[in-house]
Amino acid sequence: xxxxxxxxxxxxxxxxxxxxxxxxxxxxxxxxxxxxxxxxxxxxxxxxxxxxxxxxxxxxxxxxxxxxxxxxxxxxxxxxxxxxxxxxxxxxxxxxxxxxxxxxxxxxxxxxxxxxxxxxxxxxxxxxxxxxxxxxxxxxxxxxxxxxxxxxxxxxxxxxxxxxxxxxxxxxxxxxxxxxxxxxxxxxxxxxxxxxxxxxxxxxxxxxxxxxxxxxxxxxxxxxxxxxxxxxxxxxxxxxxxxxxxxxxxxxxxxxxxxxxxxxxxxxxxxxxxxxxxxxxxxxxxxxxxxxxxxxxxxxxxxxxxxxxxxxxxxxxxxxxxxxxxxxxxxxxxxxxxxxxxxxxxxxxxxxxxxxxxxxxxxxxxxxxxxxxxxxxxxxxxxxxxxxxxxxxxxxxxxxxxxxxxx
Numbered sequence: 001x002x003x004x005x006x007x008x009x010x011x012x013x014x015x016x017x018x019x020x021x022x023x024x025x026x027x028x029x030x031x032x033x034x035x036x037x038x039x040x041x042x043x044x045x046x047x048x049x050x051x052x053x054x055x056x057x058x059x060x061x062x063x064x065x066x067x068x069x070x071x072x073x074x075x076x077x078x079x080x081x082x083x084x085x086x087x088x089x090x091x092x093x094x095x096x097x098x099x100x101x102x103x104x105x106x107x108x109x110x111x112x113x114x115x116x117x118x119x120x121x122x123x124x125x126x127x128x129x130x131x132x133x134x135x136x137x138x139x140x141x142x143x144x145x146x147x148x149x150x151x152x153x154x155x156x157x158x159x160x161x162x163x164x165x166x167x168x169x170x171x172x173x174x175x176x177x178x179x180x181x182x183x184x185x186x187x188x189x190x191x192x193x194x195x196x197x198x199x200x201x202x203x204x205x206x207x208x209x210x211x212x213x214x215x216x217x218x219x220x221x222x223x224x225x226x227x228x229x230x231x232x233x234x235x236x237x238x239x240x241x242x243x244x245x246x247x248x249x250x251x252x253x254x255x256x257x258x259x260x261x262x263x264x265x266x267x268x269x270x271x272x273x274x275x276x277x278x279x280x281x282x283x284x285x286x287x288x289x290x291x292x293x294x295x296x297x298x299x300x301x302x303x304x305x306x307x308x309x310x311x312x313x314x315x316x317x318x319x320x321x322x323x324x325x326x327x328x329x330x331x332x333x334x335x336x337x338x339x340x341x342x343x344x345x346x347x348x349x350x351x352x353x354x355x356x357x358x359x360x361x362x363x364x365x366x367x368x369x370x371x372x373x374x375x376x377x378x379x380x381x382x383x384x385x386x387x388x389x390x391x392x393x394x395x396x397x398x399x400x401x402x403x404x405x406x407x
Contacts, residue, residue: 008407009039009113013105013129014120015094017044017069019059020051023324024122024147026295029062030210034396038403040067043105045097047071049079050123055294061213070108074100088159090166091124091150102129109137115407120145127173134176141406144177147207148321149190174198178406181399183207184344186320205399207324208392209331213296216303227259228373230337232309233298234325235267240313242271245339246278246287248365254284254373262287262309265298302332307372312340314360319343327390333382337368352382
């Protein structure tokens with residue numbers, strides 16, 4: 001039933017939401033803030049639980065949703081427990097907090113006239129809360145949204161008992177949810193495994209960028225300076241490393257009269273230890289670690305760069321991951337160099353006029369850098385119709401239509 005305002009009313013459960021600083025938090029906020037003609041309430045964890053880094057500007061942005069945000073506090077001993085390193089729980093450590101989130105969410109549903117339940121991951125524990133709510137309120141339509149793999153994730157080790165239990169819960173969630181939403185067709189195929197009963201209730205909606213929070217006009221973006229200013233945003237972990245990129249910069253030839261400067265934004269990595277000395281004898285090259293900055297400042301920095309770099313993990317087969325960073329880069333409208341294997345990131349990069357290089361091949365990366373340094377990497381080749389597929393208003397409009405179909 002629709003709320004008293006006449007608009008549908010939805011309850012969203014997700015463990016990543018601003019001001020907690022994480023890519024998933026920002027992706028969720030951009031989607032929910034742009035859903036029109038709909039009341040949107042959010043149940044999330046209290047600030048500081050998922051991430052100790054808070055982005056208050058994005059917190060104010062997220063507060064602009066057409067609804068309320070309920071932040072669930074948990075006992076101190078659970079906070080300390082979830083911060084233990086290498087906690088071997090599956091699907092993730094936040095399942096320890098599910099009871100408290102469920103209590104808040106179920107109470108809201110009992111009090112209010114919600115038309116639809118939405119759960120978002122990461123983290124997948126939020127879907128386990130959705131599973132219990134669906135069992136209790138069976139008539140409430142449920143949309144489960146996934147950003148990353150659950151079981152069979154290539155970066156997650158198998159843990160005796162916990163992994164098998166988590167795999168069973170995933171199957172239950174996929175069966176019980178009324179609609180399943182994925183950011184790419186590859187991730188959808190990974191989840192549904194060609195099962196017709198899951199295919200019929202699955203949709204693909206990409207991550208989005210919000211034009212309203214890119215502050216610079218095209219006229220004020222970085223121009224034809226003698227220094228090629230490249231910027232890279234994000235973190236390195238697992239098999240994703242800056243080593244090949246740095247080796248390629250060591251070898252790259254820069255045209256006379258020009259310089260190359262790479263700025264790194266995000267968490268510290270051990271490979272940054274010797275950056276000050278790395279090019280002490282080469283005045284044409286520099287790599288500078290700039291630390292972690294708020295998201296809106298990062299978007300501003302993206303617009304001012306001559307070149308935006310993305311480094312994905314090497315691997316076998318085509319990649320189906322859609323990192324939100326490439327979508328942020330699309331919104332910044334600057335040339336992109338993606339170090340990635342073939343797959344979704346490579347396809348997107350080429351469609352926006354960017355350059356793709358093998359993340360495991362130093363020579364391939366060097367050639368790509370030299371091409372960009374010679375100004376052969378330009379944004380004018382972009383397909384604007386393709387770009388609009390990622391604009392937050394358009395993505396949220398499709399999501400709003402999906403809600404309408406369910407209620």
